[in-house]
Amino acid sequence: MGKTKAGSARKSRGRSPAAASPAAAARSLRGKESSRVGKKPAAPRERPGEPPLPPPAFCLFDLGAQGERWVKFQERQSLTCEEAARLLLDTFEYRGLVKHTGGCHCGAVRFEVWASTDLHIFDCNCSICIKKQNRHFIVPASHFKLLKGADNITTYTFNTHRAQHTFCKTCGVQSFYTPRSNPDGYGIAPHCLDEGTVRSTIMEEINGKEWEKAMKEHKTIRSMSKP
Numbered sequence: 001m002g003k004t005k006a007g008s009a010r011k012s013r014g015r016s017p018a019a020a021s022p023a024a025a026a027r028s029l030r031g032k033e034s035s036r037v038g039k040k041p042a043a044p045r046e047r048p049g050e051p052p053l054p055p056p057a058f059c060l061f062d063l064g065a066q067g068e069r070w071v072k073f074q075e076r077q078s079l080t081c082e083e084a085a086r087l088l089l090d091t092f093e094y095r096g097l098v099k100h101t102g103g104c105h106c107g108a109v110r111f112e113v114w115a116s117t118d119l120h121i122f123d124c125n126c127s128i129c130i131k132k133q134n135r136h137f138i139v140p141a142s143h144f145k146l147l148k149g150a151d152n153i154t155t156y157t158f159n160t161h162r163a164q165h166t167f168c169k170t171c172g173v174q175s176f177y178t179p180r181s182n183p184d185g186y187g188i189a190p191h192c193l194d195e196g197t198v199r200s201t202i203m204e205e206i207n208g209k210e211w212e213k214a215m216k217e218h219k220t221i222r223s224m225s226k227p
Helices: 064-077 081-093 127-132 208-217 221-225
Strands: 010-013 098-103 110-115 118-124 135-140 144-148 153-156 165-168 185-188 200-206
Touching: 064 081, 110 135, 110 185, 118 127, 127 208, 135 221, 144 185, 185 221
Parallel strands: 118 200
Antiparallel strands: 010 200, 098 110, 110 144, 118 135, 135 185, 153 165
């Protein structure tokens, strides 16, 4: 997939997005090295005949004056230190994005993906994409999460076997796959998303029949799977 044909960009308006956004504003991480926050892990169990295990480690952060505030936040939200840190990181990494959900026809495969409300969709004309009308937008792997159906997915490959065409074993729908152009990300089928989170779409035609040339000439497609 690659080169944009002249006049091939087509923009359509969709449904207004739901008021979805990452969690509340993140807290600063700064201050004294000695600040200890987070829940104390459960003590590891010793086995008969083995030497005593070391005591469990505390979760350490340089929070300074924010230490007490962080602990209260964890307790109020019933979060472990790891969960609270993930919330903080997600707030920055997914800033400006919304959480879309989707899946296959029968419901055996379900996923969530963080992406813009305005989707840049590729329409490829390679031998397989033209057969199955594989229109998709690309996201980093870290923005995608399979919620259910890992054991109900099968994969088809051909030629270089780099593209992983994954689809539901039951209904045959491909709601996402791993593109040859972006093996470090996912191609998501916009028509498999649940309603309510897409504001607009731009369609870009890709000359997949000359894939190597198209990839060499395209300026941005490789970067779309980078966090």
